[in-house]
Amino acid sequence: MFDxxxxxxxxxALDPGAGSESGTGRDLAALRExxxxxxxxxxxxxxxxxxxxxxxxxxxxxxxxxxxxxGDGATxxxxxxxxxxxxxGRWTALVGMESMGWAxxxxxxxxxxxxxxxxxxxxxxxxTVVAALIDGFELLVVSPTVAVRAGEARRLTSxxxxxxxxxxxxxxxxxxxxxxxxPDVAVSVERRRWHGLGVGHGHLREVSMHLSVAGRRGAAxxxxxxxxxxx
Amino acid sequence: MEEAATQRLVAIWCxxxxxxxxxxPPGRPVAVITANRVVATSAAARRHGVTVGLRxxxxxxxxxxxxxxxxxxxxxxxxxxxxxxxxxxxxxxxEIVRPGAVVFPVRGPGRYFGGEASVLERVDEICRRExxxxxxxxxxxxxxxxxAALLAARRARCSEPQVVAVGSTSAFLAPLPVAALAAxxxxxxxxxxxxxxxVFVRLGVTSLGSLxxxxxxxxxxxxxxxxxxxxxxxxxxxxxxxxxxxPPPDLEASCxxxxxxxxxxxxxxxxxxxxxxxxxxLARRGHACARVVIVVxxxxxxxxxxxxxxxxxxxxxxxxxxIRWQLDGWLTATAGRPGSSSQGRAVCRITLRPEVVTAAxxxxxxxxxxxxxxxxxxxxxxxxxxxxxxxxxxxxxVVSGGRAPGDQYRLAPLGAVVGTDxxxxxxxxKAEVAARVDVTLQWPGQIPRPSPARVWEQVIPAxxxxxxxxxxxxxxRGVLSAPPARLSIRGTPWVDITAWAGPxxxxxxxxxxxxxxxxxxxxVVLGDDTAHxxxxxxxxxxxEATYD
Numbered sequence: 001m002f003d004x005x006x007x008x009x010x011x012x013a014l015d016p017g018a019g020s021e022s023g024t025g026r027d028l029a030a031l032r033e034x035x036x037x038x039x040x041x042x043x044x045x046x047x048x049x050x051x052x053x054x055x056x057x058x059x060x061x062x063x064x065x066x067x068x069x070x071g072d073g074a075t076x077x078x079x080x081x082x083x084x085x086x087x088x089g090r091w092t093a094l095v096g097m098e099s100m101g102w103a104x105x106x107x108x109x110x111x112x113x114x115x116x117x118x119x120x121x122x123x124x125x126x127x128t129v130v131a132a133l134i135d136g137f138e139l140l141v142v143s144p145t146v147a148v149r150a151g152e153a154r155r156l157t158s159x160x161x162x163x164x165x166x167x168x169x170x171x172x173x174x175x176x177x178x179x180x181x182x183p184d185v186a187v188s189v190e191r192r193r194w195h196g197l198g199v200g201h202g203h204l205r206e207v208s209m210h211l212s213v214a215g216r217r218g219a220a221x222x223x224x225x226x227x228x229x230x231x
Numbered sequence: 232m233e234e235a236a237t238q239r240l241v242a243i244w245c246x247x248x249x250x251x252x253x254x255x256p257p258g259r260p261v262a263v264i265t266a267n268r269v270v271a272t273s274a275a276a277r278r279h280g281v282t283v284g285l286r287x288x289x290x291x292x293x294x295x296x297x298x299x300x301x302x303x304x305x306x307x308x309x310x311x312x313x314x315x316x317x318x319x320x321x322x323x324x325x326e327i328v329r330p331g332a333v334v335f336p337v338r339g340p341g342r343y344f345g346g347e348a349s350v351l352e353r354v355d356e357i358c359r360r361e362x363x364x365x366x367x368x369x370x371x372x373x374x375x376x377x378x379a380a381l382l383a384a385r386r387a388r389c390s391e392p393q394v395v396a397v398g399s400t401s402a403f404l405a406p407l408p409v410a411a412l413a414a415x416x417x418x419x420x421x422x423x424x425x426x427x428x429x430v431f432v433r434l435g436v437t438s439l440g441s442l443x444x445x446x447x448x449x450x451x452x453x454x455x456x457x458x459x460x461x462x463x464x465x466x467x468x469x470x471x472x473x474x475x476x477x478p479p480p481d482l483e484a485s486c487x488x489x490x491x492x493x494x495x496x497x498x499x500x501x502x503x504x505x506x507x508x509x510x511x512x513l514a515r516r517g518h519a520c521a522r523v524v525i526v527v528x529x530x531x532x533x534x535x536x537x538x539x540x541x542x543x544x545x546x547x548x549x550x551x552x553x554i555r556w557q558l559d560g561w562l563t564a565t566a567g568r569p570g571s572s573s574q575g576r577a578v579c580r581i582t583l584r585p586e587v588v589t590a591a592x593x594x595x596x597x598x599x600x601x602x603x604x605x606x607x608x609x610x611x612x613x614x615x616x617x618x619x620x621x622x623x624x625x626x627x628x629v630v631s632g633g634r635a636p637g638d639q640y641r642l643a644p645l646g647a648v649v650g651t652d653x654x655x656x657x658x659x660x661k662a663e664v665a666a667r668v669d670v671t672l673q674w675p676g677q678i679p680r681p682s683p684a685r686v687w688e689q690v691i692p693a694x695x696x697x698x699x700x701x702x703x704x705x706x707x708r709g710v711l712s713a714p715p716a717r718l719s720i721r722g723t724p725w726v727d728i729t730a731w732a733g734p735x736x737x738x739x740x741x742x743x744x745x746x747x748x749x750x751x752x753x754x755v756v757l758g759d760d761t762a763h764x765x766x767x768x769x770x771x772x773x774x775e776a777t778y779d
């Protein structure tokens with residue numbers, strides 16, 4: 001299992017050969033992105049790194065799609081999701097997400113230089129703010145507890161498709177989401193176990209999560225992947 | 232080359248303006264928060280030990296019943312507009328530094344009203360009449376140069392202006408601490424100035440006098456342009472020598488509003504575009520603007536001119552914000568007036584005229600690969616959103632260094648992460664100033680990794696009991712009373728604790744009676760497989776963070 005110094009890395013338990021990319025591999029991948037011939041937004045995929053690639057039907061987040069991340073452990077999963085894109089130079093905006101643990105994000109590999117936090121907009125301006133951000137950011141993370149009208153949601157999704165951005169809905173449970181449509185891909189944490197803490201001794205070291213993936217347009221099969229977070 | 236002597240200015244400083252302008256009664260403890268930090272406090276809050284710069288959680292722990300309100304800088308500007316309009320009866324050349332602080336040259340009014348003292352009397356009377364409540368403390372100071380005048384105003388007692396005699400500005404500034412560099416609101420990038428002051432203190436330069444004794448060349452070499460600004464301010468000079476006595480008229484920029492705007496939000500984009508054009512026009516000639524006059528013209532022919540001043544040069548975002556404030560003030564002031572139709576009030580033209588133009592500095596070098604198209608787009612979108620929502624609403628996480636889980640990173644407002652050039656978002660501008668903070672260094676009292684994914688901005692009260700339903704306590708020596716067995720978060724039903732470890736004791740600032748904090752932290756895993764970081768402080772349990 002590759003361990004790059006102090007960085008935590010998500011390693012797929014089922015595939016011991018996978019690990020963090022080497023430096024040259026990363027540079028080549030970035031170069032490939034730059035010289036990639038123009039393609040339709042619908043075909044463009046935002047890569048998510050080896051560990052989570054299995055979760056998505058096309059090996060990454062389809063540009064213009066809506067992804068939801070839910071369950072206990074959604075935040076760690078979110079950091080792992082945006083780690084690879086942020087290192088590749090894709091900008092992420094978080095809107096109205098409070099009390100985030102940035103040290104955990106940095107440990108998961110997120111490049112915080114490409115992350116911007118936007119305070120929760122007043123009610124009624126949420127859709128305008130998100131629409132303004134879609135123009136500049138490739139990943140938008142929002143908390144879908146905001147009440148969104150169906151018309152606004154449709155307009156936002158069509159803007160997403162035009163600009164090739166991805167909207168990530170991050171929430172604790174299914175009941176909390178007010179997003180009127182079904183997301184294209186829904187990743188939820190089904191089960192989670194912490195390791196390393198005993199009764200009166202030790203400290204939290206690793207977490208293993210069972211994720212299930214559901215969705216439409218090609219992601220219809222529920223998939224189960226076991227992930228270990230190694231520190 | 233001899234520099235022109237700095238102007239003698241009167242400065243007016245309204246203490247705690249962010250609190251006062253929102254109408255909070257001064258007897259209550261109130262703190263104004265922006266980006267999770269306290270930026271202003273009421274006098275009652277200060278008595279409880281809540282000071283500017285604390286984090287929200289620290290403020291709450293020092294004063295549990297404190298009112299924490301979000302900063303509303305637009306309201307501050309709107310309320311302050313009344314004071315400024317009233318001051319225009321004394322002199323037309325009032326320059327606004329920020330909501331709550333103004334300066335104006337004293338020579339003209341002095342000659343008209345017969346002496347400095349009578350000018351000060353008038354100003355005092357006007358301020359007392361126009362501020363929202365009679366308990367507002369207004370300080371008035373006179374000195375050579377805006378920096379010294381504002382510091383004098385801050386130190387003045389109520390109704391007793393602090394006058395610094397002509398020529399004795401350096402003597403006045405010398406004993407003041409370096410932290411005063413960031414205390415005047417003169418600089419848009421106050422954060423950078425605060426950090427520079429920290430570095431100075433760590434290097435042993437604790438007063439403005441010792442800073443002024445350093446050689447300018449050394450300060451420039453070590454700290455760059457922001458160090459030069461600090462050095463000049465400490466010597467009692469203006470932050471930058473002006474490039475022109477009278478800026479040429481072609482540096483002006485104006486825009487017509489079609490259709491004429493009757494509400495502030497209608498001009499938000501136009502104002503930003505105008506400010507961008509204006510700054511770009513200046514930048515192309517290698518200039519930056521330290522004082523700008525914003526002229527707003529209405530359909531009816533009214534002209535409202537206001538001068539806005541900032542020592543570290545005004546960024547397009549700052550100028551756009553001031554355009555909005557001026558408009559807001561004008562529209563609010565005329566809304567109540569009889570005989571003003573809404574048609575007549577509508578604003579049709581905005582002009583920006585630079586009054587003090589300085590040589591631009593710190594313009595970014597484009598590092599190869601440092602700026603991509605994607606970065607440009609992202610930054611522009613972020614700035615647009617900041618214009619929509621207000622200053623300080625868009626931020627980036629930056630390395631900070633600390634013990635508690637939330638301290639290793641903090642959110643820095645978007646404009647503060649960069650140097651003076653608004654389009655440069657590369658890191659080095661800030662790294663020049665702050666000592667490099669290494670996140671991997673171990674701080675004593677730090678919880679081992681992995682760090683929790685959620686760190687609660689407002690700590691959640693909880694209760695921790697042992698197997699016999701007694702509250703768990705930790706002795707002064709860090710000894711646990713009994714192993715914890717059950718946890719209840721904010722009154723929800725009790726959950727069993729399946730695994731725990733601790734305490735990690737953190738005894739901070741034991742030498743400081745006010746700032747002393749003792750905290751014991753535990754990691755717990757509950758029956759539903761959630762993991763939390765709980766902390767005991769002052770015999771109360773809090774959920775500080777969650778391993779989500």
